[in-house]
Amino acid sequence: MPSFAHDFPFDPTYGYTQDELLSVPAPAAPGDFAAFWRARHDEARKVATEPEVGPLEEERDGLRIHGVTFTSVGGVRLGGWLALPAEGAAEHGFVIGHGYGGRQEPGPDLPLPLPRSAAILPCVRGMGSRGLWPGIPDVADAHVRHGIESRDTYVIGDCVADLWCAASALHELVPELIPGGGPGAPRLGYLGESFGGGLGALALPWDDRFGAAQLTVPTFGNHTLRLTLRCVGSGESLRAYHREHPGVTEVLRYFDAATAAAQLELPTLVAAALFDPSVPPPGQFAVHNALAGPRELQVLSAGHFEHEGLAREVARLRGERERFFRAHLG
Numbered sequence: 001m002p003s004f005a006h007d008f009p010f011d012p013t014y015g016y017t018q019d020e021l022l023s024v025p026a027p028a029a030p031g032d033f034a035a036f037w038r039a040r041h042d043e044a045r046k047v048a049t050e051p052e053v054g055p056l057e058e059e060r061d062g063l064r065i066h067g068v069t070f071t072s073v074g075g076v077r078l079g080g081w082l083a084l085p086a087e088g089a090a091e092h093g094f095v096i097g098h099g100y101g102g103r104q105e106p107g108p109d110l111p112l113p114l115p116r117s118a119a120i121l122p123c124v125r126g127m128g129s130r131g132l133w134p135g136i137p138d139v140a141d142a143h144v145r146h147g148i149e150s151r152d153t154y155v156i157g158d159c160v161a162d163l164w165c166a167a168s169a170l171h172e173l174v175p176e177l178i179p180g181g182g183p184g185a186p187r188l189g190y191l192g193e194s195f196g197g198g199l200g201a202l203a204l205p206w207d208d209r210f211g212a213a214q215l216t217v218p219t220f221g222n223h224t225l226r227l228t229l230r231c232v233g234s235g236e237s238l239r240a241y242h243r244e245h246p247g248v249t250e251v252l253r254y255f256d257a258a259t260a261a262a263q264l265e266l267p268t269l270v271a272a273a274l275f276d277p278s279v280p281p282p283g284q285f286a287v288h289n290a291l292a293g294p295r296e297l298q299v300l301s302a303g304h305f306e307h308e309g310l311a312r313e314v315a316r317l318r319g320e321r322e323r324f325f326r327a328h329l330g
Contacts, residue, residue: 079130097196102128187211221283273303
C-alpha cells in the first residue's frame with residue numbers, strides 16, 4: 001500500500017489492503033430503485049433541450065471549442081463547452097462530467113480519447129462558471145446537502161438528469177452521432193471523475209445511448225460504509241448532516257453509486273485509488289466491484305492528493321483510456 005507524508009488527522013487508506021478493497025460490496029438496492037431512476041430518465045428524455053452554440057473560444061488538439069447552453073429538467077438553463085472536430089464529421093461522441101470543484105474551462109478533459117470525436121462538457125446545476133442557478137449552492141459542502149430531505153428534491157438526482165439532457169443536446173447539435181440502430185451504430189462514451197464519476201454510475205444504467213464509460217475515483221459509493229469514514233470536503237459535510245439527521249440514510253440509498261453500478265452493463269473502466277482523503281477508497285472500489293458488465297480496473301496510488309508520481313499516473317491512465325474506448329467504441 002502507498003505511504004505518503006500528509007497532515008490529515010486520519011489515515012486516507014483507512015487501513016484497507018488492495019485485496020480487502022476488492023471485496024467491498026454494494027449496499028442492497030431499495031425495492032423501487034430501478035423504477036425510481038427509470039422514471040427520472042424518462043422525464044429527462046422528454047425535455048426540449050434547445051441547445052445554442054456560442055462563438056469559437058479556442059482551437060487545440062484537433063478540436064474547435066465553443067460555448068454551449070441547453071435546457072435541463074425543471075427549465076434550468078445550463079452552460080458548458082462543445083468540442084467539435086477541427087476537420088471532418090464526428091464519428092464518436094462523449095459526455096464529460098466534472099468534479100465537485102465545478103468546471104471553469106475545458107482544461108485537462110481535452111484532448112478526447114478518440115480522434116474524429118465531438119464532446120459536450122456540461123456544468124451541472126449549481127456547479128462551475130456556467131452552471132450557476134439561483135437557490136442552488138455553488139460550494140460543494142452545501143451543494144451535496146441541497147434538497148436532501150427527500151429523494152424527489154435532492155439536487156444529485158437533478159444533476160444526473162443534467163447529464164442525460166447534455167447527451168440529448170449533443171445529439172441535437174451533432175446528429176451524425178444519433179444511433180440508427182444495428183450493430184454498427186455509434187454510441188456515446190462517458191468520462192467522469194470524482195463527483196462526475198459518481199454521477200455517471202447513477203446515470204448510465206438507464207440510458208441506451210451510451211456504449212462505454214470511464215469512472216475515475218468515483219464518489220457516492222457505498223454510502224452506508226462511507227458515512228463511517230472520516231474524510232475532507234463534501235463527504236465530511238454529508239457525514240456532519242447525517243449525525244444530526246440519521247434518517248437521511250433512507251434518501252441516500254437511492255443515490256448510491258455502487259448500488260447503481262450493479263445495474264450497469266456497459267463496458268466500464270474504473271480508476272480507483274488506494275489513498276484518498278476526499279473520497280474514501282472503499283467507496284471507490286465498491287463501485288468497481290459491483291459493476292454488472294465488462295469491467296477494467298486501473299489502480300491509482302492516490303486520488304485528490306498531489307504526489308511525486310502523479311504526472312506519471314495521469315499519463316498512464318490517459319493511455320489506458322484511449323485503448324479502452326478504441327476497443328469499445330472505435
